[in-house]
Amino acid sequence: xxxxxxxxxxxxxxxxxxxxxxxxxxxxxxxxxxxxxxxxxxxxxxxxxxxxxxxxxxxxxxxxxxxxxxxxxxxxxxxxxxxxxxxxxxxxxxxxxxxxxxxxxxxxxxxxxxxxxxxxxxxxxxxxxxxxxxxxxxxxxxxxxxxxxxxxxxxxxxxxxxxxxxxxxxxxxxxxxxxxxxxxxxxxxxxxxxxxxxxxxxxxxxxxxxxxxxxxxxxxxxxxxxxxxxxxxxxxxxxxxxxxxxxxxxxxxxxxxxxxxxxxxxxxxxxxxxxxxxxxxxxxxxxxxxxxxxxxxxxxxxxxxxxxxxxxxxxxxxxxxxxxxxxxxxxxxxxxxxxxxxxxxxxxxxxxxxxxxxxxxxxxxxxx
Numbered sequence: 001x002x003x004x005x006x007x008x009x010x011x012x013x014x015x016x017x018x019x020x021x022x023x024x025x026x027x028x029x030x031x032x033x034x035x036x037x038x039x040x041x042x043x044x045x046x047x048x049x050x051x052x053x054x055x056x057x058x059x060x061x062x063x064x065x066x067x068x069x070x071x072x073x074x075x076x077x078x079x080x081x082x083x084x085x086x087x088x089x090x091x092x093x094x095x096x097x098x099x100x101x102x103x104x105x106x107x108x109x110x111x112x113x114x115x116x117x118x119x120x121x122x123x124x125x126x127x128x129x130x131x132x133x134x135x136x137x138x139x140x141x142x143x144x145x146x147x148x149x150x151x152x153x154x155x156x157x158x159x160x161x162x163x164x165x166x167x168x169x170x171x172x173x174x175x176x177x178x179x180x181x182x183x184x185x186x187x188x189x190x191x192x193x194x195x196x197x198x199x200x201x202x203x204x205x206x207x208x209x210x211x212x213x214x215x216x217x218x219x220x221x222x223x224x225x226x227x228x229x230x231x232x233x234x235x236x237x238x239x240x241x242x243x244x245x246x247x248x249x250x251x252x253x254x255x256x257x258x259x260x261x262x263x264x265x266x267x268x269x270x271x272x273x274x275x276x277x278x279x280x281x282x283x284x285x286x287x288x289x290x291x292x293x294x295x296x297x298x299x300x301x302x303x304x305x306x307x308x309x310x311x312x313x314x315x316x317x318x319x320x321x322x323x324x325x326x327x328x329x330x331x332x333x334x335x336x337x338x339x340x341x342x343x344x345x346x347x348x349x350x351x352x353x354x355x356x357x358x359x360x361x362x363x364x365x366x367x368x
Contacts, residue, residue: 002034002079003363004094006072008086010039010054011046014228014254015202016107016179016281017085022047023180024083027356036079038072040064040087046256065090073097080367083359086110089142092149101366104150105177105359106160108278111136111143116205125276125299129163144168151366154359156279157300175362178304179281180355181288181347184261194336196223197294197326198267200260201282203230205275208296210239212273214319217243219326224271227263229254265289268336269329275316277301287311287347292339294325310339310346 007021025035026049034050041054053075055068069090076082076098084091085105095102112128115121120135121128128136144167147153153174155161161176197216201207209226213236216222226236226249233251240249255263264270270286272295279300283293287304293311295301296318305311312328314321329336 001028001081001364001367003028003036004072004075004079004082004100005035005037006068006082006084006087006091006094007037007039008084010037010041010052011257012043012254013041014230019182019257019281020085020105020179022049023182023352024356024359025049027352028360031360033360034079036075038068038075040068069093076100081363083363088146092146096149101151102149103152103154103363103366104147105154105156106147106164107156108160109143109163110146111139114139125163129166140167148172152362154362157303159300159303160278177355177358178350179279179284180352181284181350182257182261183352184265184289194266194268194291194340196225196267197269197271197329198225198227198263198286198291199271199273199282200227200264200285201272201280202228203232203236205232206277207232208273208275208317209236211296211317211319211322212271213240213243213245213249215273215322215326216249217245218319218323219330221330222248222326224249225263225267226251227253227255227260261285261289264291267291269294269311269326269339271322271326272296272301273316273322274298274301279304283311284347284350287343288350290340290344292329292336292343294322294329296322304347306346308339310342312339 007017009015009018010021011018028035029050037052040057042057045052053071055064072090072094076094082091082095082100082102088110112125115136147169154177156179158176216224237251264286269292272283274296277299283304286293293305295305296316297313298316307313312325314325
């Protein structure tokens, strides 16, 4: 099977799709399939498990998006199926042009993402589903039009699935397949000394890392390592300084996947202070290395993190509640040990062979 993949982002970019894309490509290649990736990038790809073609982000958006669609269409003509976890309109155009089936993985509401990016909507994801207005309605229609080109739609959470069922996608199959847990390095299986808290991910408004910084400021013993990069980094660094967190919060920047897993394995807990989420890769990765997750109870997070079982859940936008959860982790070694003991087991069913094996079957069914 010849699969054309449009992931939107690719290492050295950070974020869930940049994790999912290379992992899926590596799995499919290992299964004997031919994979060709077409994505936007700032520079050379850091991983090449297959052929990777990039469109420079230096070009204005309309130009680079048109180029992405054109390159993807050429690739689709020599492929059997198109798989997209982002840039859905380009993927739909490519698949339609080449008369190839399209399989889509939704990681969010793309209309909401664009509305936030363009500054036409500033509310929550749930509020956006009820919102109207010219620009919002146009973005929603464009999103649904692109997704209706798909033969099969995959989502990582029941939360997003319920939302997508209201987008007018018709009777096409919509299946929940959670994000895969990573294979952990051998040295992490035996356990490592744990200290402090870790955030891993893109530094964007969605992640609301300012809430985590305020929580850390309320707990003098707390230390936070921030692994990742993004458009909010300079603002967050300034916020940490203004809160007097020099020496207690360290911004480490983007790191290779192995180093991210090692940082998570060495933490008392991973911290996720997001205002909204789907089924976060960072939480799956933390649990996979036996690290509990202290997270906001938003989106699909409660499908993964169970309060008092493998982590602690708090309301979004509530630094006092998050600080109290961090304090519990620091003051109760027994709690930490109990959550750690359940962490790895809680994602045991999310192994890559099971998750990517199901995606492989869906792709094959689309081709048949």
